[in-house]
Amino acid sequence: MPELIPPATRFVPLPDGFAMRRGGALYGARVAYEAFGRPNAARDNVILLMPGLSPSAHAASNPDDPSPGWWEAMLGPGKPIDTDRWHVVCVNALGSCRGSTGPPSVDPRSGEPYRLGFPELSMEDIADAAAFTVRALGFERLACVVGASMGGMGALSLLARHTGLARGLVNISSAVHSLPFSIGIRSLQREAIRSDPHWNQGRYDEGEYPGRGMLTARKLGMLSYRSPQEWDRRFGRSLLGGDQGAEKEPFGMEFAVESYLEHHARRFVNAFDPNSYLYLSRCMDRFDLGDSCGGSADEALARLRPEKALVMGVRTDILFPLRQQRQIAEGLASGGAGVRFLPLDSQEGHDSFLIDTARFGLPVAKFLSNL
Amino acid sequence: MPELIPPATRFVPLPDGFAMRRGGALYGARVAYEAFGRPNAARDNVILLMPGLSPSAHAASNPDDPSPGWWEAMLGPGKPIDTDRWHVVCVNALGSCRGSTGPPSVDPRSGEPYRLGFPELSMEDIADAAAFTVRALGFERLACVVGASMGGMGALSLLARHTGLARGLVNISSAVHSLPFSIGIRSLQREAIRSDPHWNQGRYDEGEYPGRGMLTARKLGMLSYRSPQEWDRRFGRSLLGGDQGAEKEPFGMEFAVESYLEHHARRFVNAFDPNSYLYLSRCMDRFDLGDSCGGSADEALARLRPEKALVMGVRTDILFPLRQQRQIAEGLASGGAGVRFLPLDSQEGHDSFLIDTARFGLPVAKFLSNL
Numbered sequence: 001m002p003e004l005i006p007p008a009t010r011f012v013p014l015p016d017g018f019a020m021r022r023g024g025a026l027y028g029a030r031v032a033y034e035a036f037g038r039p040n041a042a043r044d045n046v047i048l049l050m051p052g053l054s055p056s057a058h059a060a061s062n063p064d065d066p067s068p069g070w071w072e073a074m075l076g077p078g079k080p081i082d083t084d085r086w087h088v089v090c091v092n093a094l095g096s097c098r099g100s101t102g103p104p105s106v107d108p109r110s111g112e113p114y115r116l117g118f119p120e121l122s123m124e125d126i127a128d129a130a131a132f133t134v135r136a137l138g139f140e141r142l143a144c145v146v147g148a149s150m151g152g153m154g155a156l157s158l159l160a161r162h163t164g165l166a167r168g169l170v171n172i173s174s175a176v177h178s179l180p181f182s183i184g185i186r187s188l189q190r191e192a193i194r195s196d197p198h199w200n201q202g203r204y205d206e207g208e209y210p211g212r213g214m215l216t217a218r219k220l221g222m223l224s225y226r227s228p229q230e231w232d233r234r235f236g237r238s239l240l241g242g243d244q245g246a247e248k249e250p251f252g253m254e255f256a257v258e259s260y261l262e263h264h265a266r267r268f269v270n271a272f273d274p275n276s277y278l279y280l281s282r283c284m285d286r287f288d289l290g291d292s293c294g295g296s297a298d299e300a301l302a303r304l305r306p307e308k309a310l311v312m313g314v315r316t317d318i319l320f321p322l323r324q325q326r327q328i329a330e331g332l333a334s335g336g337a338g339v340r341f342l343p344l345d346s347q348e349g350h351d352s353f354l355i356d357t358a359r360f361g362l363p364v365a366k367f368l369s370n371l
Numbered sequence: 372m373p374e375l376i377p378p379a380t381r382f383v384p385l386p387d388g389f390a391m392r393r394g395g396a397l398y399g400a401r402v403a404y405e406a407f408g409r410p411n412a413a414r415d416n417v418i419l420l421m422p423g424l425s426p427s428a429h430a431a432s433n434p435d436d437p438s439p440g441w442w443e444a445m446l447g448p449g450k451p452i453d454t455d456r457w458h459v460v461c462v463n464a465l466g467s468c469r470g471s472t473g474p475p476s477v478d479p480r481s482g483e484p485y486r487l488g489f490p491e492l493s494m495e496d497i498a499d500a501a502a503f504t505v506r507a508l509g510f511e512r513l514a515c516v517v518g519a520s521m522g523g524m525g526a527l528s529l530l531a532r533h534t535g536l537a538r539g540l541v542n543i544s545s546a547v548h549s550l551p552f553s554i555g556i557r558s559l560q561r562e563a564i565r566s567d568p569h570w571n572q573g574r575y576d577e578g579e580y581p582g583r584g585m586l587t588a589r590k591l592g593m594l595s596y597r598s599p600q601e602w603d604r605r606f607g608r609s610l611l612g613g614d615q616g617a618e619k620e621p622f623g624m625e626f627a628v629e630s631y632l633e634h635h636a637r638r639f640v641n642a643f644d645p646n647s648y649l650y651l652s653r654c655m656d657r658f659d660l661g662d663s664c665g666g667s668a669d670e671a672l673a674r675l676r677p678e679k680a681l682v683m684g685v686r687t688d689i690l691f692p693l694r695q696q697r698q699i700a701e702g703l704a705s706g707g708a709g710v711r712f713l714p715l716d717s718q719e720g721h722d723s724f725l726i727d728t729a730r731f732g733l734p735v736a737k738f739l740s741n742l
């Protein structure tokens with residue numbers, strides 16, 4: 001699906017035989033990225049940015065792609081992640097469908113898309129691919145790795161597996177592992193896709209596409225990404241009115257919140273590959289920093305030892321609750337890192353870092369300026 | 372589906388032409404109920420019990436049906452709702468499939484099941500049918516109406532529409548209306564059923580039954596009925612092991628929480644009628660005590676004027692959050708009712724009243740003993 005890859009995307013080829021943690025290896029694979037700002041002469045101003053599950057590497061507008069990116073307010077000249085000072089490399093996760101090799105990519109052995117023939121995917125693979133990418137670009141040491149949501153899991157895994165690669169860490173609305181409520185939500189999202197007859201064990205095409213399952217999965221995602229408090233404020237009990245009158249079909253939409261979920265989810269249905277979604281979703285469930293490092297999560301955090309870390313979370317987050325960010329901050333601090341833990345009162349739940357950039361911007365800017 | 376009706380169920384016929392609030396009328400309809408304990412000579416010891424969405428009228432074991440009921444620990448001789456003192460009438464909601472007339476019932480005009488030909492259902496219809504039932508049984512004044520979850524909405528509606536029918540009110544984990552997060556969850560549950568091809572606009576049968584949609588809907592229900600804290604404590608990140616090893620099919624169950632949801636949801640799939648589920652679910656979304664009474668919810672509450680009320684809720688409830696029970700208590704108190712508001716620390720979320728009966732029992736017993 002080349003249309004899912006933003007125009008300014010660049011690529012780094014992965015070495016043939018790139019080993020996957022749960023078995024198998026990739027040949028002819030690549031990592032997609034976008035770059036912002038310029039490296040300085042000392043090459044010590046580099047930030048690696050690891051996004052959440054669905055965004056591409058297009059984090060912000062740049063000369064090659066002036067369209068707004070997913071973190072437009074946070075990244076650019078004079079912005080909190082100031083590209084006048086920093087050279088930012090934003091990678092698309094391995095397994096995604098936005099340029100990096102994943103289930104919709106062509107398997108060079110068969111000449112056909114991998115689909116479910118793609119090897120099992122782990123957060124460690126995503127971290128290793130990101131680490132390989134920045135090194136291939138000539139950066140042996142990063143000033144900072146910034147990760148939010150799934151990207152925050154990837155950032156922790158990267159620090160655990162590539163000791164000393166990054167001096168600083170900004171970890172936002174993330175966790176050392178998924179808790180059963182979020183596993184349950186994601187399990188239901190996958191069930192919605194898998195039970196769509198058009199999913200067909202991953203062998204869909206544009207004509208027979210599991211759009212219905214993707215729609216339900218995305219709506220459930222939206223309900224868990226935002227917060228009940230935000231829904232109350234935005235929609236209350238407003239009904240659909242005027243042109244948007246209630247649907248005529250039985251049990252069709254009547255409330256504004258239903259219509260909002262429907263319209264926003266529709267935009268996602270054909271903008272993300274269903275198999276990629278399943279792989280990344282399961283990968284988040286499985287990630288466990290402790291298991292990955294052969295001990296407890298707290299022990300693993302203590303060994304990460306970034307010089308400085310900023311750990312942020314939001315009180316209204318129901319998917320990655322604040323106690324998970326507190327755990328990260330305390331674990332890092334117990335290992336001797338200089339840690340600032342910042343719980344925020346944003347109302348937009350897990351997605352707050354994408355929306356309430358007024359609240360996130362200043363602490364990130366301050367952290368980076370002191371790095 | 373006669374097998375859904377417990378053996379001790381009794382019936383009260385509704386008058387022909389029973390008018391439904393949103394239009395239409397029922398002919399040959401009935402309300403199912405079970406009775407516990409005995410009325411005293413003054414007939415002033417009667418409690419009406421209104422259940423949540425899915426339970427039948429079989430709230431507890433009794434001589435005609437010794438199987439445990441859905442509130443077995445709360446109701447019976449010497450129990451918090453002491454049937455040595457109280458005569459309890461538990462009604463099955465109109466529109467349900469457990470004995471009261473609903474979508475799976477036969478429409479006497481056609482001789483076929485109503486299915487989607489059942490009139491639109493409102494909480495006010497459920498309340499009116501319950502009020503008719505107790506009066507038909509010869510009880511002009513109730514000592515108390517007890518309602519939990521959807522039943523608590525019904526109890527508020529009953530007091531609003533049948534002034535003075537009940538002296539006391541016990542309202543548990545309920546609300547004056549649904550908020551957008553719970554509307555969103557229920558909308559997705561309905562979507563799961565409606566998008567199952569076997570739902571077929573309500574024209575399923577045992578051979579072509581929307582079991583897949585019901586399964587997803589129930590799992591989503593379970594995730595919202597309980598609390599993340601309870602899932603953490605019960606399951607953590609336990610994997611399926613031994614005989615229950617991870618499923619072989621792609622993206623099949625791996626975690627204990629997934630298996631728990633699957634196995635409990637499976638028991639529900641064929642134990643509740645999908646069309647009834649859709650009707651009752653939408654009815655909960657639509658209920659609004661304020662609209663129903665032609666003003667604000669707070670004004671409506673102030674006019675209910677039970678003599679005494681006990682309003683209980685649980686801090687871990689994500690579906691009917693505690694602020695909604697506080698609203699009920701404050702609104703009732705502003706009208707002059709003697710109100711006790713009791714927020715509880717139960718860990719089982721919205722379903723706590725079904726599980727944490729140790730915490731619910733004593734306050735209910737005390738309230739009733741002082742009634």
